[in-house]
Amino acid sequence: MESDGADEVDELSPGEALAGTQAARQALVRRVNVPWAWDAFAAVATGLLMWLFLQPPFTWLVLVPFAWLIAFFWMRQARLNRRGVDFDGLRRRATRRQKWWYIGVILAVWVTAGLLDPVWGHTPAFAAATGISTLVLFAFRRSFNRSVLAAIRDAE
Amino acid sequence: MTERRITEPRFDTTIHAALRLQLCAMLAEVDALDFSAAREDLDVSDSVLSKHVKVLADEGYVVITSRTSGGRARKRLALTSTGAQAYAGHVAELRRLIG
Numbered sequence: 001m002e003s004d005g006a007d008e009v010d011e012l013s014p015g016e017a018l019a020g021t022q023a024a025r026q027a028l029v030r031r032v033n034v035p036w037a038w039d040a041f042a043a044v045a046t047g048l049l050m051w052l053f054l055q056p057p058f059t060w061l062v063l064v065p066f067a068w069l070i071a072f073f074w075m076r077q078a079r080l081n082r083r084g085v086d087f088d089g090l091r092r093r094a095t096r097r098q099k100w101w102y103i104g105v106i107l108a109v110w111v112t113a114g115l116l117d118p119v120w121g122h123t124p125a126f127a128a129a130t131g132i133s134t135l136v137l138f139a140f141r142r143s144f145n146r147s148v149l150a151a152i153r154d155a156e
Numbered sequence: 157m158t159e160r161r162i163t164e165p166r167f168d169t170t171i172h173a174a175l176r177l178q179l180c181a182m183l184a185e186v187d188a189l190d191f192s193a194a195r196e197d198l199d200v201s202d203s204v205l206s207k208h209v210k211v212l213a214d215e216g217y218v219v220i221t222s223r224t225s226g227g228r229a230r231k232r233l234a235l236t237s238t239g240a241q242a243y244a245g246h247v248a249e250l251r252r253l254i255g
Contacts, residue, residue: 012174014250020174021181021247027197028182152185 022153029149042078043137046071047130071136079144080151165249168242170215175200176208180243183218183235191220191231209233217242 012020050070137144171177178198183189195205212218217239221232235243 012172012177014253017172017174017177018247018250018254020178024178024181024197025185028185031193031197 025153029152032145032149032152039137039141040134042075043134044130046074046133046136049074050133051129068132068136071133072140075133075137075140076144076147079148163241163244163248165252166242166245167249168246170211170217171242171246173208173211175204176212177246179205179208179212179233180217180235180239180246183233184240184243188221188232188234191233194233212239215239215242 171180175198179194182194182197191202191205191209195202198205209218209220213220217236219234219236221234222229223232224230
């Protein structure tokens with residue numbers, strides 16, 4: 001794919017050079033792996049936030065569709081940002097900056113929930129919210145993964 | 157990369173060599189890449205890849221780290237922030253040239 005000389009600069013046209021980068025990313029895509037452990041964590045975390053948002057005076061009937069949308073877009077965006085995306089023999093990308101605020105948000109939700117009400121009193125609502133986010137994940141996991149693969153292939 | 161920033165187009169002769177450009181394209185998508193994975197995907201020998209990695213490392217574009225996995229030391233490559241900027245600028249320049 002390449003000459004041995006590291007010092008020489010190839011006479012590549014801009015189009016050829018960009019085509020080369022695309023081919024390299026195509027090769028990289030074959031190594032993409034999205035582990036379930038991360039997705040399970042994402043589902044629970046999403047459920048936690050939804051549970052907080054769905055407290056009274058809102059009603060479940062009105063907000064359940066919105067909860068699905070929130071879960072869908074959040075998880076899709078997380079995937080596009082490569083959160084939870086591992087590569088065969090590599091490390092996942094884009095968790096450098098996001099991971100700390102992400103963990104911080106989850107902790108803040110837990111602390112806030114604990115301060116507002118006894119946590120166990122909300123178990124059914126939390127379970128329902130987590131169930132919704134898990135269903136979203138189950139239903140759209142392939143779609144999310146296709147999105148991230150396309151994002152890597154088409155990256156500039 | 158999903159994070160988009162306005163990048164100043166700048167042709168970078170260090171990056172423009174085909175193999176180095178492809179390596180940077182891969183590294184731009186991950187935190188770090190095993191040397192062996194890069195070698196397989198780029199379809200080159202250890203020595204050829206090492207030479208190109210050294211060029212990028214000398215320029216401060218790539219860092220090389222080692223880790224032990226299964227009793228074997230494995231080299232890993234990662235793009236530095238300088239390297240990421242240079243790569244983004246170079247790609248922007250290539251796109252500008254294409255029009």
